[in-house]
Amino acid sequence: MERKIRVLVAKPGLDGHDRGAKVVARALRDAGMEVIYTGLHQTAEMVVQTAIQEDVDVIGLSLLSGAHMTLFTDIAELLKERGMGDVLVVGGGIIPEEDVPRLKESGIKGIFGPGTSMDEIITFIKENVKG
Amino acid sequence: MFDRKALKELEKRRKEWENSNYIPLKERNPEIREEFENLSWTRIAPLYTPMDIGDKDYLKDISFPGEYPYLRGIHSTMYRGKIWTMRQFAGFGTAEETNERYKYLLAHGETGLSVAFDYPTLYGYDTDHPLARGEFGKCGVAISSLRDMEILFKDIPVDRITTSMTINGPAPVVWAFYIANADNQGIPRTKLGGTIQNDVLKEYIAQKSFIFPPAPSMRLTVDTFEFGYKEVPRWNTISISGYHIREAGSTAVQELAFTLADGFAYVKAAMERGLEIDRFAPRLSFFFNAHNDFFEEIAKYRAARRIWARGMKELGAKKPRSLFMRFHTQTAGVSLTAQQPEINIVRVAIQALAAVLGGTQSLHTNSMDEALALPSEKAVRIALRTQQIIAEETGVTSTVDPLGGSYYLEWLTDRMEEEAMRYFDRIEQFGGVIPAIEKGFFQREIAEASYRFQRELEEGKRTMVGVNKYVMEENLDIPLLEMDRKGEEIQLNRLKKLRAERDQTKADRALERLRRAAEGDENTMPYILDCVHAYNTLGETCGVLREVFGEYKEPLIF
Incomplete structure (x- = not known):
């Protein structure tokens, strides 16, 4: 049997807006993926630790506070340091267009802003995850 | 009839x-x-x-405005006597930048202030705390000490203007900053008017900026109730909030039911402490969302007033001020779109009109750019002008509860009240609000509703203009807010200087006394005030309370 895609949905930083993260977590689960949700208030270190322990293929970061440039890139750096560079990292939230190129450069492969459909996220993950 | x-x-x-x-x-x-x-x-x-x-x-179910059960409004004259307070929620970067924004808003006709704090402040951390990394000034203004509060309200007459502060876990400490700032200017506490949100129950349910576990949180809340009616009698010591419950994805019915259930839980907690209902209840206030479904929103506010009046009467309240529900409204942030942002102006206008037709006491209108960033000056000015148009051009203020008696509206009001009552029964089955939180009841109900809505949106059963219908390619051409890039450095230096210059012995002694009060059962407010007067920071003062009370960990539900 084919191994299910394992996804960590994570809320780094102090941001408490978890509606989007929870809706996406539900949608990914309904799409047949195994979903682990970190809950709120995660440091970069905590997110990466959980990703290692849970042996995930994908990390989905959600942040609406505006701290994404610091926290998303912290996580991407840390993953590379720990030899987890092949985990697919995607992010969503209130992210201005002008920040997207720098986030992609740092290793966040997909950025999904407000209004993104759940289907779009599911398709992106299926197409980009390393099997 | x-x-x-x-x-x-x-x-x-x-x-x-x-x-x-x-x-x-x-x-x-x-x-x-x-x-x-x-x-x-x-x-x-x-x-x-x-x-x-x-x-x-x-006469029994609808009655007259200003009379029980206050369905049609809390005052007999309503907006003929006084227009609602136009209160824009604002804050970003340093205290200096936000102070300028307040003066800008006041100069353009705003009639009350409303402070948005950044995430570290909301969690009771100073800007130099490791968990504050990346968050300085992003979602609001950073206020780490009395010094910052002094700058925030520089040249603003706090004895004449009312201020609302969206602060929950650390509410007693931030309120103490505000009071201490007035103390230092020689303004009597009896002259201070405003609101602290201070509603921790909805933090566990929806907004998630909690610090302490439920029991000590409720104790701190009741401490503020008691301190408030004794020392700062014009202050609303709580704003029981449905706004965030709705933003987290609930329905209007859930917002209504969960918020009022929280409200009654606070009243019962204060009564259990031995506080007299008619002393603290007049200072309880509420905060609701104004979402897209026009009539449902209006019905919600009306139903809320009637449920509250009836419930408070049952609990033994007698004063009209204890029975009638005063509330603030904010238009629905979650309804705004990043796509074609200018059309948000229209959404906000309609939502704001619903709030006014529902009899709100104060109102925040969202800015068109809020799905993209914190509001620019232009965007917030348009949002404020929207309120001014409703107040001064449309004529809806001429008569009280103008939609009262509409068959549809009255039916919907009754229906929402019945559904809220059914939720009250379910909450009772858990043993009350706190056990229901601990078992994840509210969180699950909200997650379910928000997922259902999102699916219907994607199936095309629901419309969001610009998102799943009438979509177009566009280049963003509205200016976004730029903050002072040196802000964080300014704030960090100020903290350093404050710690170096204050009387450390006096500061430490105040913290020690607070610790003993928190460990015992005295009211903590006077001790918190001593701490902030001695220039202890937010993080240091909350740090003592964290050590005594511990921190809350939430159940994970999606």
């Missing part, structure tokens, strides 16, 4: 209308949907008549 014979005749005629008029026309127009539902999935009929409110007793 109508005599039986007339109602019987009416029912006959209504059926005839349906059979001979509505149904044949509907069958000729197959594009008319079979079912119409509002945002709470309540089925809406094509027409409402006196039949739908026939069993109401006008």
Whole structure:
């Protein structure tokens, strides 16, 4: 049997807006993926630790506070340091267009802003995850 | 309200209308949907008549504004006497930048202030705390000490303007900053007016900026109630909030039910401590969302007033001020789109109108750019102008509760009240609000509703203009807010200087006394005030309370 895609949905930083993260977590689960949700208030270190322990293929970061440039890139750096560079990292939230190129450069492969459909996220993950 | 014979005749005629008029026309127009539902999935009929409110007793169930059960409004004159307070929620970067924004808003006709704090402040951390990394000034202004509060309100007359502060876990400490700032200017505490949100129950349910576990949180809240009526009698010591419950994805019915359930839980907690209901209840205030479904929103505010009045009467309240519900409204942030942001102006105008027709006491209108960033000056000015147009051009302020008596609205008001009552029963089955939180009841209900809505949106059953319909390619051409890039450095230096210059012995002694008070059962507010007067920071003061009370960990539900 084919191994299910394992996804960590994570809320780094102090941001408490978890509606989007929870809706996406539900949608990914309904799409047949195994979903682990970190809950709120995660440091970069905590997110990466959980990703290692849970042996995930994908990390989905959600942040609406505006701290994404610091926290998303912290996580991407840390993953590379720990030899987890092949985990697919995607992010969503209130992210201005002008920040997207720098986030992609740092290793966040997909950025999904407000209004993104759940289907779009599911398709992106299926197409980009390393099997 | 109508005599039986007339109602019987009416029912006959209504059926005839349906059979001979509505149904044949509907069958000729197959594009008319079979079912119409509002945002709470309540089925809406094509027409409402006196039949739908026939069993109401006008004097008992509806009555006059300013009279029990306050369905039609809390004052007899409503907006003829006083327009609602125009209060824009604002804050970003340093205290200096936000102070300038406040002066800008006041200069453009705003009538009350409302402080948005950044995330570290909301969690009781100073800007130099490791968990504050990346968050300085992003979602609001950073206030780490009395020094920052002094700058935030520099040249603003706090004895004449009221200020609302969205702060919950650390509310007693931030309120103490505000009081201490006035103390230092020689302004008597009895002259201070404003609101602290201070509603921790909805933090566990939805907004998630909690610090302490429920029991010590409730104790701190009751401490503020008691300190408030004794020392700062014009202050609203809580703003019991449905706004964030709604933003987290609840329906309007859930927002109504969960918020009022929280409200009654606070009242019971204060009474259990031995506080007299008619002393603290007049300073309880509320905060609701104004979302897209126009009539449902208006019905929600009206139902809320009636449920509150009846519930408070049952709990033994006698003063009108304890019985009537005063509330602030903010238009729905979650309804704004990043796509075609200018059309948000229209959404906000309609939502704001619903709040006014529902009898709000104060109002925040969102800015068109809020799905992209914190508001620019231009965007917030348009949002404020929207309120001014409603207040001064439309004429809706001329009469009280102008939609009262609408068959549809009265039916919907009753219906929402009934559904809220059903939720109260379910919450009771858990043993009250706190056990229901600990078992994840509210969180699950909200997650369910928000997922259902999102799916319907993607199936095209619901419309979001610019997102799943009337979509277009566009280049963003509205200016976004730019903050002072040196802000964080300024703030970090200020903290450093404060710690170096203050009387450390005095500061430490105040913290030690707070620790002992928190460990015992004295009211903590006077001790917190001593701490902040001695220039202990937010993080240091909350740090002591964290050590005594511990921190809350939430159940994970999605």
